[in-house]
Amino acid sequence: MLWKWRASRIRFRVLSKERPCPLPSPPSAPSTRHSRRVAGPEVESRRLGGFDVSILGLGTSRLASMGSGRSKRDAEALLGAARDCGANFIDTADTYGFTAAERWIGELTASDPDRWVVATKTGLPTVDLPGPFRVANQPLKKARQLRGQTFALETKQRRRTIDRSLRRLRRERIEVFLLHLPPARVVNDDEIGGILQDARSAGMIAEFGVPSNDLATIQAAHRAWGSVCTETQVNANSDAGNALGALSSFDVIANHIMAAPARPxxxxxxxxxxxxxxxxxxxxxxxxxxxxxxxxVEHLRQNAAAFDDPVTESDLIT
Known part of the structure; x- marks a missing residue:
């Protein structure tokens, strides 16, 4: 089945008149993509999987949401500010803005794709109709949710979702591919694990993982599939923020940071x-x-300034 999967990508490139390019080498092989360094001003970087990433990453869930009132021009200004701050990590998902976030990121990073490390997520219900019909994306997505469809990585769609994200992001490979808030039982699905492994072997994704706020689910995914990448809430009230050391052997993308510790x-x-x-x-x-x-843009710059000095253990709130 893998040859059919690759063939579908080649057919797409020919039909869309894009310049064909060979599939990249598997992540285990040496490549400039895997040794990329943070570009821009001096900024602390860390190693996530095979990539050097800036300590501050840009989340895009608000950028393309229907209620944000933001446009592609706003997205361009925000990515420009991230570049100026020395950030090189972007986190997105196929459901953000009904795929608009992925499409904007693809267009805005097409001139310098190797400068960026992109993480995307899939699995929540989303709809991506062609251009003039995109106004129907939101009501159709709501209809799927009303039918109780909360995690939508169906068997026939699993490979297709990766390929669609690749096309929208205009990338040869997704650096970090995550399942979007799946149920804990997903780690028992050997078929999903096999598809992720096959996609990595084919060079379509480099790293993969299961985001969760439940530490047991993150650890179970590692035991089942060997994945070390994850995304989880990290603040003084979260499991990861309280059980210090529980995820020390993982590569963690921290979200939902802004939660102060409980006080009397x-x-x-x-x-x-x-x-x-x-x-x-x-x-x-x-x-x-x-x-x-x-x-x-101003908020992003303020957050970047928080890392003007190196992070140390003294920054842990007790």
Whole structure:
């Protein structure tokens, strides 16, 4: 079946009149993509899988949401600011903006794809109709959700979803491919594990993993599939933020950073600053990149300034 999968990619390139290019080497082979370095101003970098990534990453869930009022021009300004700050990691998903986030990222990084490390997620219900029909994406997605379809990585769609994300992102390979908040039982599905392994062997993805806020699910995915990449909430109230060391052997993408630790009702106002919460997440063992999910250029710059000084163990909130 794998030859059919590759053939479908070749046919797409011919029909769309794109310049054909060979599939990249499997991730285990030496490549410039896997040894890429953070470009831009001096910024702390860490090793996530086979990639050097900036400690601060750009989350795009708000950027392309229907209620954000943001446009492709806003996305261009935000990626430009991320570049100026020395960030090289982008986190997205096929469901963000009903695939708009992936398409915008693909267009805006096409001139320098090797500068960026892109993580995308799939599995939640989404609809991606052709251009003039995209106004129907949202109601159709809502209809699928009303039917109780919360995790939509169906057997016949699993390979197709990877290929579609590749086309929208205009990349030869997805650096980090994640299942989007799957049920815990997904780690018992050998077929999904086999498809992910095959996609990596074919050079379509480099790293893969299971995002979850449940540490047991993350560890079970590692035992079942050998995956070490994951995405999870990291703050003083989350499991990862409280069980320090539980994910020290993983490559963690930290999200939902802005949650202050609980305080006694009679305590003074000890709300933590955004900078301190960012630095706390970055200090948690195993964390490689901390996401800032913003659509504001100024907000992004403020968050980047939080890492002007190196992160140390003293940044952990006790």
């Amino acid at each position: 009702a009679d305590a003074a106002d000890h709300r933590e600053s955004p900078a301190r919460m960012l630095r706390f997440a970055a200090a948690v063992p195993g964390v490689k990149v901390v996401l800032t999910g913003t659509s504001s």
